[in-house]
Amino acid sequence: MKFGKRLKKQVEESLPGWRDKFLSYKRLKVLVRLVSGSSPHRAVAEAAFVRLLNDEVDRFNAFFLEQEEEFIIRxxxxT
Known part of the structure; x- marks a missing residue:
């Protein structure tokens, strides 16, 4: 089984409520393939990859800060 399918299956089985919190693996993989190829649109794909990756990092950061805040409140x- 390929990594993307295994990741998706594990998320669905263990944390279905957090499905939208995980990395957009498939979208990033598509962009990596475009960047690593010799496509004439390579620069556009690279910019899109960097933008998506930055968005994912920001999204993760916001999620973890939210989780941390909820933990502190609980x-x-x-006590």
Whole structure:
């Protein structure tokens, strides 16, 4: 089984509520193939890849900050 399919299956089985929080693996993979090839649109694909990767990092950061905040709030309520 390929990595992308295995990742998707694991997410669906273990954390279905967080499905939209995981890396956009398939979209990034498509762009990597365009960047690594000899396409005349390579520069456009590279810019799109960098933009998507930056967006993914920002999205992850926001998600983890949100999770951290929720953890701190739960922890304060318990103590």
């Amino acid at each position: 922890h304060r309520v318990r």
